[in-house]
Amino acid sequence: MRAHALVLLVVVALVTPAASVDGAQPADVIWDQGHQLFRRGQYDQAQQLYADVAAQMPDLAPRALLLEARTAFADGGTNTAETILQQLLDAYPSSDQVAGAYFTLEQVRRAASNCAGAVRALDAFEASPGHANIGPYVALQRAQCAASLGDWPAELNAARQALSIEGGGPRLTQIEALERAGDAETRLGRKQDALYYYNQSLGLAGTRAYRAEMLFTTAAIARALGQDALAIDRFRAVVVDYADQARAPGALDALIDMDLGATVSPLQAGMVRLNDRDYRKAVSLFDQVDSASADWGPAQLSRAEALLKLGDEERARRTLSAVADGATRDAGSALLRLGQLDERSGDESAAESKYVRMADAAPDRAAEALFHVGFTRFVRDDRAGALDAWQTALGSGPPAPVLQAELQYWSARALPAGSPQGQEALNRAAAAAPESYYGLRAQEQLNGTLSMASLLPSSGTAWLTLSQNEVQERADWFAALNTTPERVAREVGASAALQRADALLELGLRTEAGWEIDGAVEQYAQNRDVAHMSAVADWAQTHDLPQLTLRIGKQMRDLVGLSALPRALQKQVYPAAWGDLVAEQAAAYAVDPLLVLAIMRQESSFDPRAQSNAQAMGLTQIVPSTARNIASRLGRDDFVLRDLFKPQTSLQFGTWFMSQLLGDYKGRIFPSLAAYNAGGGTVARWLQRFGDDPDLLVEQIPLNETQTYLRIVYDNYWHYQALYGGH
Numbered sequence: 001m002r003a004h005a006l007v008l009l010v011v012v013a014l015v016t017p018a019a020s021v022d023g024a025q026p027a028d029v030i031w032d033q034g035h036q037l038f039r040r041g042q043y044d045q046a047q048q049l050y051a052d053v054a055a056q057m058p059d060l061a062p063r064a065l066l067l068e069a070r071t072a073f074a075d076g077g078t079n080t081a082e083t084i085l086q087q088l089l090d091a092y093p094s095s096d097q098v099a100g101a102y103f104t105l106e107q108v109r110r111a112a113s114n115c116a117g118a119v120r121a122l123d124a125f126e127a128s129p130g131h132a133n134i135g136p137y138v139a140l141q142r143a144q145c146a147a148s149l150g151d152w153p154a155e156l157n158a159a160r161q162a163l164s165i166e167g168g169g170p171r172l173t174q175i176e177a178l179e180r181a182g183d184a185e186t187r188l189g190r191k192q193d194a195l196y197y198y199n200q201s202l203g204l205a206g207t208r209a210y211r212a213e214m215l216f217t218t219a220a221i222a223r224a225l226g227q228d229a230l231a232i233d234r235f236r237a238v239v240v241d242y243a244d245q246a247r248a249p250g251a252l253d254a255l256i257d258m259d260l261g262a263t264v265s266p267l268q269a270g271m272v273r274l275n276d277r278d279y280r281k282a283v284s285l286f287d288q289v290d291s292a293s294a295d296w297g298p299a300q301l302s303r304a305e306a307l308l309k310l311g312d313e314e315r316a317r318r319t320l321s322a323v324a325d326g327a328t329r330d331a332g333s334a335l336l337r338l339g340q341l342d343e344r345s346g347d348e349s350a351a352e353s354k355y356v357r358m359a360d361a362a363p364d365r366a367a368e369a370l371f372h373v374g375f376t377r378f379v380r381d382d383r384a385g386a387l388d389a390w391q392t393a394l395g396s397g398p399p400a401p402v403l404q405a406e407l408q409y410w411s412a413r414a415l416p417a418g419s420p421q422g423q424e425a426l427n428r429a430a431a432a433a434p435e436s437y438y439g440l441r442a443q444e445q446l447n448g449t450l451s452m453a454s455l456l457p458s459s460g461t462a463w464l465t466l467s468q469n470e471v472q473e474r475a476d477w478f479a480a481l482n483t484t485p486e487r488v489a490r491e492v493g494a495s496a497a498l499q500r501a502d503a504l505l506e507l508g509l510r511t512e513a514g515w516e517i518d519g520a521v522e523q524y525a526q527n528r529d530v531a532h533m534s535a536v537a538d539w540a541q542t543h544d545l546p547q548l549t550l551r552i553g554k555q556m557r558d559l560v561g562l563s564a565l566p567r568a569l570q571k572q573v574y575p576a577a578w579g580d581l582v583a584e585q586a587a588a589y590a591v592d593p594l595l596v597l598a599i600m601r602q603e604s605s606f607d608p609r610a611q612s613n614a615q616a617m618g619l620t621q622i623v624p625s626t627a628r629n630i631a632s633r634l635g636r637d638d639f640v641l642r643d644l645f646k647p648q649t650s651l652q653f654g655t656w657f658m659s660q661l662l663g664d665y666k667g668r669i670f671p672s673l674a675a676y677n678a679g680g681g682t683v684a685r686w687l688q689r690f691g692d693d694p695d696l697l698v699e700q701i702p703l704n705e706t707q708t709y710l711r712i713v714y715d716n717y718w719h720y721q722a723l724y725g726g727h
Contacts, residue, residue: 027060034067039544040581041608041646043075062088062095070104070508076642078112099131103507106141115148132503136162136169136177137512143180156184170497170519171204173512178204186221195221212238212245219251223258232260239264243271249278267295270302279306297323297330304337317341324357332362332369339372344702346689352376367399371407378414379696387414404432405439412445413695435562437711440718441695463593463724464579466568474568481531492535495520505543514548521552530556530565537572546577546606567723574719577606578619578647585651589659594724595669596620596655598716599676602709603654608647618644620654627653670694673713678706 030053037046050068054061069084085105089098106121122141125131139162146154159180168174182197198218205211219234231254238251252272255261261269270285286303289295300323307316320341323334339354352373359369374389390411393399399407408429415422429442466474478485492498497520504513517540524532533556540548553572562570576582576597586593603621604610616623622630624641630653631639643649661672664680671692675683682703690700701707 030060031063031067034071038067038071038074040648041643042648043071043646046071047075062092062097065092066097066101066104069101069108073104073108073111073508078108081108082112096130099125099128100507102128103131106145107508110141110145110148113148115145118145119149132507134503134507134509135500136165136173137504137509139165140173140176140180140512143177143184147180147183152184152187156181156188159184170515171206171522172515172518175201175204175210176515182217191221191225195225208242209245212242212247215242216247216251219254223254228258232258232263236263239272240268243268244275248272249276265289265295267299267302270299270306274302274306277309279309282306283310297326297328297334301330301333301337304334313341324354324361327361332358332365335361336365336369336372339376343376343700348376348380366396367393367403367407370396371403371410374407374410374414375699378410379700383414387411390414401433402436402438405429405436405442408432409438409442410695412442437715440715444718461580461583464576464583466571470567470571473566477566477569478531483531485535488531488535489538492520492532492539498536498539502543510545514545517545517548521555525555525559528559530560530569534569534572537575541572541575541577546575547604549575549577550601550605570719571723574601574716574723575606576720576724577601578651581648581651582655585648585655588652589655591655591659591662594720595717596651596658597720598713599654599658599673601716602712608650609645617641618650618654619647620650620657622650622653622657626657630657668692668694669714669717670697670710673710674701674706677709678703 030049034046034049034053037043037049047068050064050071053064054068057064065084065088069081069088072084073081082105085101085108088095088101089105092098102121102125106118106125109115109118109121119142122138122145126138139158143155143158143162146152146158159177162168162177163174163181168177178197178201182194182201185191185194185197195218198214198221202211202214202218205214215234215238219231219238222228222234223231235251235254238245238248239255242248249272252261252264252269255263266285266288270282270289273279273282273285283303283306286299286306289299300319304316304319307313307319317338320334320338324331324338335354335358339351339358342348342351342354355369355372355376359366359373362369370389370393374386374393377383377389378386390407394404394407394411398404406429408425412422412425412429415425423446426442426446430439430446433439434443474485478488497516501513501516504510504516517536521533521536524530524536533552537549537552537556540546540552549572553569553575556565556569557573562573565573574597577600579593579597582593582596582600585591586596600606600619603616604619606619608619610619610621611617612621614623617627622644627641627644628639631637634652634656639649644653658672658676661675661680662668665671665675671683671687674686674697686697686701690697698707698710701710
């Protein structure tokens with residue numbers, strides 16, 4: 001560990017709230033102190049604070065005990081949580097905290113696999129005076145318990161009850177109830193009734209993944225019922241329209257099992273196997289496509305990709321060459337891939353010849369081909385030849401704005417640094433597609449550099465607050481809509497959806513609260529009501545749901561464009577989530593907090609419970625092996641993997657790790673980010689081969705995932721600097 005990290009660990013300890021009770025403090029101050037400890041993931045300190053309050057302040061004891069139990073539950077202590085809840089219920093049977101205690105007891109018992117006890121706790125919750133009205137959600141809790149007990153009639157009854165209350169609630173809540181009902185009917189052997197419920201879920205599907213899931217589920221039930229026409233139609237829909245989804249292989253297998261594999265083409269079946277990483281079967285299917293068919297070219301291109309995955313580059317090249325020589329409409333794509341393979345093998349001259357042929361074979365893609373021609377020349381120090389290719393490309397078409405920005409940017413790279421012509425090319429790149437990767441790179445070159453890590457001048461948290469200019473700009477924007485931010489915030493806060501979400505959060509149902517928020521935002525989005533959407537985003541941020549703030553911000557951007565939003569609303573597209581914790585850790589390890597935010601936005605979307613297929617966990621998505629190494633370096637002998645779900649721990653580990661990488665790469669952003677994503681050994685090989693020029697590195701990285709990651713995090717960092725860096 002670097003010396004500065006050891007010294008600055010003391011800073012973190014000093015700024016972390018201490019768990020102490022002052023009887024003279026107002027209750028709100030005490031609760032906020034406990035909340036701050038809880039949100040950081042400092043559960044031991046929060047529990048101690050609440051225990052002290054319960055012991056020393058009788059008037060606050062019931063609430064303190066409830067919060068202590070919820071904190072123990074959040075830290076995995078179900079036995080401890082139940083003991084504290086029973087203490088509350090025994091000592092304060094008339095308290096206004098009793099209903100909340102029973103509801104938390106239901107969650108604790110369900111987590112401990114005591115669903116019979118959980119049902120009794122729900123009964124007690126509903127019998128408690130003054131319990132919160134949470135609409136269909138009590139019934140949904142009952143349905144979950146019943147399913148755990150294998151009591152399918154009870155699950156069905158609870159799901160039906162949920163659907164009968166307030167129309168079943170917002171869309172995602174309805175889906176949960178419908179799935180519960182469908183599951184129960186299936187378990188009870190009533191497949192036709194199950195199909196009825198799942199068909200309704202299909203009608204409410206809002207994502208490709210869920211629609212594919214419901215198409216497959218309903219197809220499987222229809223097949224079991226002998227409704228073959230419906231089953232075939234839906235299995236085919238999954239294969240043809242959702243070949244990239246997890247259910248596609250099962251749908252294809254079902255069609256084959258029904259002797260109906262021929263109802264999809266070899267190309268369609270092959271794409272399913274390719275996406276499922278069954279490369280040998282994919283090759284076999286692509287080989288079945290007749291050379292006279294319009295599918296032959298796409299099939300051969302995909303066959304080549306499967307062969308490359310199998311490590312057979314020679315056969316892949318022969319396949320691509322056959323397409324390129326066949327004068328088909330796919331010749332351009334084949335030549336592009338052949339050129340990329342030549343570049344990967346280091347034969348830039350051969351790559352150039354492929355790209356020249358591509359320009360002839362696919363005139364509509366000539367500008368794209370000429371970009372690659374120019375790039376192969378640039379890396380061989382033929383700047384004049386590169387510039388000639390890029391200027392020719394710009395004169396053809398003209399190219400699409402994003403490609404124009406790319407061509408102009410690289411034209412500037414080929415011109416003398418600082419020359420008027422170079423500056424003009426950068427200006428044109430920025431103007432052509434200002435929000436594209438190369439549009440942002442051009443703006444950076446014109447205004448400063450982000451290629452080296454910078455430390456925000458302010459070591460505090462003032463940058464987290466809107467400036468007076470931003471406040472005024474937002475007020476003016478709302479005034480143009482004949483309203484004010486305050487009025488819209490009041491309207492949103494008083495809405496039934498957010499009132500319900502607030503009640504659900506109080507009871508610990510964060511996922512269900514998110515369903516209510518999503519339902520409200522869907523309504524506002526249908527009316528293009530960005531003002532009310534922004535107020536919901538603010539509400540989510542103040543309730544420690546920045547992942548929802550980000551999601552709403554992206555929807556706002558997609559509706560009207562980033563530049564149409566005032567800066568205060570642009571900051572919801574790029575929120576300073578967990579900003580106080582980010583500022584602490586960034587100061588401790590001398591990392592720009594805006595870079596940490598840029599990484600988190602891509603890694604976890606600010607969800608502290610995020611977990612990837614590779615088992616990366618938490619806000620900064622650290623994998624277990626790296627986490628254990630970091631814990632050892634930081635002297636965290638008590639570390640367990642679930643600590644990565646605690647915001648403070650995840651941010652400490654991620655920021656420390658980034659500080660090490662920035663030290664290893666002498667402050668250079670791009671190789672540091674590449675190592676965060678792909679590992680230091682891989683990046684060392686790339687740097688040895690491609691050099692440390694950031695543009696050449698990003699353009700030549702052979703791993704698509706890392707190349708995309710770098711561009712996205714760079715985009716994030718650019719916007720965070722633009723929105724917060726000059727505060």
